[in-house]
Amino acid sequence: xxxxxxxxxxxxxxxxxxxxxxxxxxxxxxxxxxxxxxxxxxxxxxxxxxxxxxxxxxxxxxxxxxxxxxxxxxxxxxxxxxxxxxxxxxxxxxxxxxxxxxxxxxxxxxxxxxxxxxxxxxxxxxxxxxxxxxxxxxxxxxxxxxxxxxxxxxxxxxxxxxxxxxxxxxxxxxxxxxxxxxxxxxxxxxxxxxxxxxxxxxxxxxxxxxxxxxxxxxxxxxxxxxxxxxxxxxxxxxxxxxxxxxxxxxxxxxxxxxxxxxxxxxxxxxxxxxxxxxxxxxxxxxxxxxxxxxxxxxxxxxxxxxxxxxxxxxxxxxxxxxxxxxxxxxxxxxxxxxxxxxxxxxxxxxxxx
Amino acid sequence: xxxxxxxxxxxxxxxxxxxxxxxxxxxxxxxxxxxxxxxxxxxxxxxxxxxxxxxxxxxxxxxxxxxxxxxxxxxxxxxxxxxxxxxxxxxxxxxxxxxxxxxxxxxxxxxxxxxxxxxxxxxxxxxxxxxxxxxxxxxxxxxxxxxxxxxxxxxxxxxxxxxxxxxxxxxxxxxxxxxxxxxxxxxxxxxxxxxxxxxxxxxxxxxxxxxxxxxxxxxxxxxxxxxxxxxxxxxxxxxxxxxxxxxxxxxxxxxxxxxxxxxxxxxxxxxxxxxxxxxxxxxxxxxxxxxxxxxxxxxxxxxxxxxxxxxxx
Numbered sequence: 001x002x003x004x005x006x007x008x009x010x011x012x013x014x015x016x017x018x019x020x021x022x023x024x025x026x027x028x029x030x031x032x033x034x035x036x037x038x039x040x041x042x043x044x045x046x047x048x049x050x051x052x053x054x055x056x057x058x059x060x061x062x063x064x065x066x067x068x069x070x071x072x073x074x075x076x077x078x079x080x081x082x083x084x085x086x087x088x089x090x091x092x093x094x095x096x097x098x099x100x101x102x103x104x105x106x107x108x109x110x111x112x113x114x115x116x117x118x119x120x121x122x123x124x125x126x127x128x129x130x131x132x133x134x135x136x137x138x139x140x141x142x143x144x145x146x147x148x149x150x151x152x153x154x155x156x157x158x159x160x161x162x163x164x165x166x167x168x169x170x171x172x173x174x175x176x177x178x179x180x181x182x183x184x185x186x187x188x189x190x191x192x193x194x195x196x197x198x199x200x201x202x203x204x205x206x207x208x209x210x211x212x213x214x215x216x217x218x219x220x221x222x223x224x225x226x227x228x229x230x231x232x233x234x235x236x237x238x239x240x241x242x243x244x245x246x247x248x249x250x251x252x253x254x255x256x257x258x259x260x261x262x263x264x265x266x267x268x269x270x271x272x273x274x275x276x277x278x279x280x281x282x283x284x285x286x287x288x289x290x291x292x293x294x295x296x297x298x299x300x301x302x303x304x305x306x307x308x309x310x311x312x313x314x315x316x317x318x319x320x321x322x323x324x325x326x327x328x329x330x331x332x333x334x335x336x337x338x339x340x341x342x343x344x345x346x347x348x349x350x351x352x353x
Numbered sequence: 354x355x356x357x358x359x360x361x362x363x364x365x366x367x368x369x370x371x372x373x374x375x376x377x378x379x380x381x382x383x384x385x386x387x388x389x390x391x392x393x394x395x396x397x398x399x400x401x402x403x404x405x406x407x408x409x410x411x412x413x414x415x416x417x418x419x420x421x422x423x424x425x426x427x428x429x430x431x432x433x434x435x436x437x438x439x440x441x442x443x444x445x446x447x448x449x450x451x452x453x454x455x456x457x458x459x460x461x462x463x464x465x466x467x468x469x470x471x472x473x474x475x476x477x478x479x480x481x482x483x484x485x486x487x488x489x490x491x492x493x494x495x496x497x498x499x500x501x502x503x504x505x506x507x508x509x510x511x512x513x514x515x516x517x518x519x520x521x522x523x524x525x526x527x528x529x530x531x532x533x534x535x536x537x538x539x540x541x542x543x544x545x546x547x548x549x550x551x552x553x554x555x556x557x558x559x560x561x562x563x564x565x566x567x568x569x570x571x572x573x574x575x576x577x578x579x580x581x582x583x584x585x586x587x588x589x590x591x592x593x594x595x596x597x598x599x600x601x602x603x604x605x606x607x608x609x610x611x612x613x614x615x616x617x618x619x620x621x622x623x624x625x626x627x628x629x630x631x632x633x634x635x636x637x638x639x640x641x642x643x644x645x646x647x648x649x650x651x652x653x654x655x656x657x658x659x660x661x662x663x664x665x666x
Contacts, residue, residue, distance in 0.1 A: 276393050
């Protein structure tokens with residue numbers, strides 16, 4: 001080989017890694033672009049796949065772990081979200097990204113009811129950035145959930161003028177007032193949420209809850225039917241059935257319970273409520289059948305044992321009734337239900353010859 | 354609040370323990386058969402003829418501005434559909450109780466309490482027996498219920514005053530309501546006593562601030578007391594009215610102890626930092642009343658239902 005050939009070979013050998021590096025960089029950039037596009041389109045699963053591939057190339061792992069944490073949180077996989085976010089915090093991150101990681105970890109821990117950890121992360125946010133509004137919101141939600149309502153209100157007051165979090169603020173304060181028992185204030189806040197976001201399920205659900213507790217069953221029914229049209233769930237159908245029952249529409253209530261059974265065939269409350277409906281119509285045998293099916297699914301239900309006991313009493317099956325009430329007393333339960341069962345036993349034993 | 358901003362490990366440990374305990378309560382509260390059963394039975398209870406239901410009495414105690422919390426409690430009774438058969442009140446309890454007894458809507462009573470001022474109740478009028486006239490209390494009540502007599506009220510009602518000539522406790526339950534309420538809510542010292550049926554009457558809080566015994570006399574089976582008695586330890590005493598009211602409430606607290614024993618249930622709104630003269634804090638008092646009553650609503654229903662088992666089946 002002459003001198004020129006040697007020089008060409010040396011050049012090629014030197015240029016190869018650069019070429020490989022440029023190609024890898026292009027591939028990585030393409031992956032990140034694809035991941036971002038998928039995230040924007042809310043195709044979180046695809047975005048996760050792209051970010052996972054990008055992570056294998058060990059380029060800015062902190063940023064990518066943060067993105068994965070955010071995405072896993074969006075798809076409801078809190079465990080994976082927490083894992084990636086904690087990794088991200090252990091890697092190189094800008095201050096803004098650290099803030100996001102702590103906020104997301106606060107949210108993940110809040111979801112898992114790890115309130116102490118969640119509170120720690122939200123407080124870290126406030127150390128990184130004073131007056132960081134989402135952190136105040138996070139703290140307010142924790143205080144609300146642990147029934148420290150004045151403290152929750154104090155945190156919410158700090159973001160009362162926030163335009164960005166207006167709807168979240170109204171929703172949280174609405175839920176807070178509902179849990180605290182201040183229904184009028186809760187209604188006002190929740191209706192403001194609905195005014196801005198007509199399909200906000202959580203707000204509709206809270207409204208339904210308040211109307212139901214205030215025994216304004218027609219209004220509760222309206223809210224619940226709307227929710228069921230968007231998200232048909234067994235629990236919603238049970239509440240619809242209860243509203244219909246209290247509105248004295250027993251047949252419709254039973255029909256609605258059948259809808260609930262289609263979705264949750266093994267939920268004992270579907271049959272328990274059915275039993276209550278039939279017993280109000282004095283259809284004792286049907287009521288007893290419903291309660292018996294319910295007990296097959298949950299033999300520990302004091303409510304159902306009491307309900308069946310009442311039916312048996314009406315059907316002149318007093319010994320069976322006493323046995324059911326007795327079972328309530330045997331449950332490890334110090335509640336008022338025991339008093340109910342005991343009162344019924346006293347009534348029955350004073351009438352049984 | 355210092356507890357929640359501190360960084361000391363011991364404080365975090367305590368807070369952690371508290372949050373963990375509270376979290377367990379949150380999880381436990383998700384399934385509520387008891388509530389379902391109470392709702393179901395309550396519906397049946399409301400269908401019982403009045404004669405078959407126990408007579409439920411609401412006793413509204415005295416406490417000046419603090420008594421505006423009664424309005425919040427009444428709103429909860431209305432929202433929770435808890436029927437009240439007898440109302441007894443002293444002082445501010447008489448004022449709010451009379452409106453409820455006359456079927457003034459709970460929302461109106463709440464609105465009234467939230468916007469209460471001294472100017473609506475008293476007027477400056479110098480006389481040897483006091484600096485202020487409480488004639489406006491009478492006018493205020495009349496504005497809402499007209500010239501109703503006790504026997505025209507929807508719910509049987511009585512209020513308590515004291516005859517300062519002989520120290521006799523006077524139970525007012527006949528004749529016109531508005532002047533009786535005025536007499537029951539006229540504190541001595543700054544306010545002029547009220548001439549009423551040949552008696553010289555003043556605030557019932559002097560002699561009976563929580564008249565549960567009167568509810569018993571009127572035939573109550575269940576007595577629910579709303580206790581807004583002043584926290585004498587935190588009261589301000591920087592003017593004559595406050596000193597006098599403090600004297601009344603020290604005595605009132607002493608007397609209330611016996612009366613509270615007659616109660617089946619006591620609702621105590623958390624209004625400890627509000628003094629008897631702070632009518633401008635009506636909204637806070639109303640909220641405190643709502644919160645306290647809501648927290649007790651289930652227990653109230655249980656107490657009532659426990660009396661009617663045999664009639665519900």
